[in-house]
Amino acid sequence: MLFDQGTPEALVLSILCDFQGESATQIVRHILQKLEALIGTNDKARREYLEMLEILADNRQLNIDIQEAYEMLQINIERLPSYVKGMEKGIEKGMEKGSENEAKMLLQRALHKRFGNRMEPILQAKIDQASLAEIEVWFDRVFDATSLENVFKEPD
Secondary structure, eight states, X not given: OGGXXXXXXXXXXXXXXXXXXXXXXXXXXXXXXXXXXXXXXXXXXXXXXXXXXXXXXXXXXOHHHHHHHHHHTTOOGGGSHHHHHHHHHHHHHHHHHHHHHHHHHHHHHHHHHHHOSOOOHHHHHHHHXXXXXXXXXXXXXXXXXXXXXXXXXXXX
């Protein structure tokens, strides 16, 4: 069995094997403990093997077992490439969402300044559900539109 071969590569691949009725949580913990013993203090190798293990574990829906084992073994996940990539993606999405929300607020302020307090609930809902591209188009129309409805009018 891969698990018994004693190499980090074989251990990582053993996550794909049939656990023959044994608890996935126990097997994952055992793989990680054995991997830690083989790798020792080589942080670069640890990051690489743990990233591979996470990818393969995802194929078997063992992510929660991996997370629990990391906590139990006190593995610093913040140093793993998958964690860093996830954080970067989360920050990027947060910035996009923040930009979108700011654009919506600016559009609402411009509409209020130009047309007063006549914002109908249906138009408010339209703004709330709009993409950043739609907000930009509507914002450009605020300055030339003769009515609030013309800002949101679909082109002919």
